[in-house]
Amino acid sequence: MKRFLLPLMCLFVLFLASGSASADTNCAFNRSGGLDFGNLDPGLGGSFNETMQIDANCQSYVVIDFVGIFSQPIRACMSLDAGSGGGDTNWRYMVDRNNKKIKYQLYGAANHVNPYRAGTAVANDMRLEFRFISLFTWVPSTSNFKIYGWIPETTGLEEGVYTDTVQATFRYDESGGWFFPSGCSFSGGKTATTTLQVRVHVKSFCTLDVSQHIDFGNWQELDQPRDQQGAVTVHCDASTKYAVKLGWGGQGDVNKTRNMANGNEKISYNLYRDDKRSQPWGDNATTGFLKDQQGEGKKKVIPIYARVPKQATPSPGTYADNVVVTLEYN
Template sequence: MSFSLSRTLRALRLPLFCGLLWWVGVGSAQAAISCTASMSALNFGPVELVDGGTPPSSTATLDYTCTNTGNSAEVATICFNIGDGDEGLTNFNPRVMKSAAGNSLKFQLYHPTGNTIWGSTGNTAVPNPYIATLSVPRRVSVFTPGTASGTALMRGVLLPSQGGVPPGDYRDNFGGIHTSIRLSSNCGTSASDNFPFVVTATVAKSCLVTADPLNFGSIDGLPGMGNRDQTSTINVTCSTSTAYQVGLSPLNGSTAGAGAMAPTGGVPGNTDTVPYRLYRDAARSIPWGNVLNNNTLTGTGTGTAQALTVYGRVLGSSVNVRPDSYRDTVTVTVTY
């Protein structure tokens, strides 16, 4: 009886001893920090580039979370690395988006503040990953780690002077191989997660127009005077490969480029007018009006300014006016 009882007591002690060892092991374990992250898409939206100004910027949001399975709170130093993207082909400064036709649109990615380019550890061209610190509390229980989260904005900028970029949809994909997370103060320890994202933009068809005055100077107001010819220049800048038509509309509403200059008020009671015509050719045989596909001037954009000559004529045979200053306004319309 006693032998049998003794064996029973030893069998009961064994599980208690093993359980005690298990708790001791956990209590002495080192803290374990791991981090995950996600980045929203960076979308510049529709952009017009022919005006030569500074293109709009855009932002994307980085969300990150770190977990702690250890028994003590830790401060995590997290390094977020970004490479060149699928379309970059080692282009880091600037980075490059591509269209389906293979055209390039240059852009750059920056840290949330300042003008530091967002790069990656070990990249000699752009060596600046974004570094964040996060206080992560100890684990709550065996099955519940401590967690802490943070956010940061990534700023995207399109480079200026890209008026020659053809219209279209542009994209660069920063997949898993182009992003990574590293831990520790020197950004040297790899983590298991990345934060893939895409950068997109749509270059819209656009045109910009400026015009110089058409000044006929001083003319003889007597009947029978000869025609007075002068020229002016219209500068049209349209996005590459964009077809356009330029129409001219005098203030009197003529659709055939036949206007009339009115007195500017220097002579009280003067109601005389000076008729003129606008042409597309130096011989002044092809009128320049505003009827699409009829008497407008057509062209195709190159992304740079194209100078168009307006050939003007005051018809001497119809001039019999009082001395005065005469003026008219011509509206230039670019349709594309």
């Protein structure tokens, strides 16, 4: 009989060291900061990702006298409400002060599986290590898991600060043992709540493209005015105001006229904001420029009207100038 006693005693001691050493476990769940997508530039396009961390701060009540480390698996099932911005089957929404919306979603994994749809619980398995030395005392332990946020498309978003406030409910229980149900199908457990803050600042957005250069074509004489037209394309979000200024070229006389050059010879010309060529287009208040324009959230083609006035005809050749186009917005 002695030959079988020692293995049985070792098995008994190992069971005490690795089995449940607590009668009760209480947890509080807190967000480590908020889910802040930061400053987003809609001009970059594409999607945008960010993460936040949920910290689990737990206490287990020790009911055996043992010096060492007790490892207790905990399963926390987190479910999120629709949030202050609302949601539908596929997306959640952040909202700005003008009730403009940006769609986003929260996930339990970086590959965007297991979305936290409103009211749907997603399991997070944690293993807590409790270090204890005496009977009948609460012993603390911590763990954490991440929430992954995703904005699927940023192109064309309007400037503003968008937020959402989401209520998180946690149902948790000690999940040790072979017969513990999978996922969130376990019954009972305890509950805890916290609030998640989601935020993004969409910066003002504008792009500029010179979509049509100005070519006056081929002429033998400059005995009468010659008109032509070019254009720039501006794309600004609908909440952004902008102005477009035109420089004076490489040979220009500031606030008076511009010149196309071929060596030392020149042809004077000018640029205007209107088709009657009565409103000069420059880069300052003296000559005037296109100002106080409102973005439309889409591309807008802005014509530039040009004129070569009647003047003495210079030597034959190709005359050219480069004008700097400046887009200012806020």
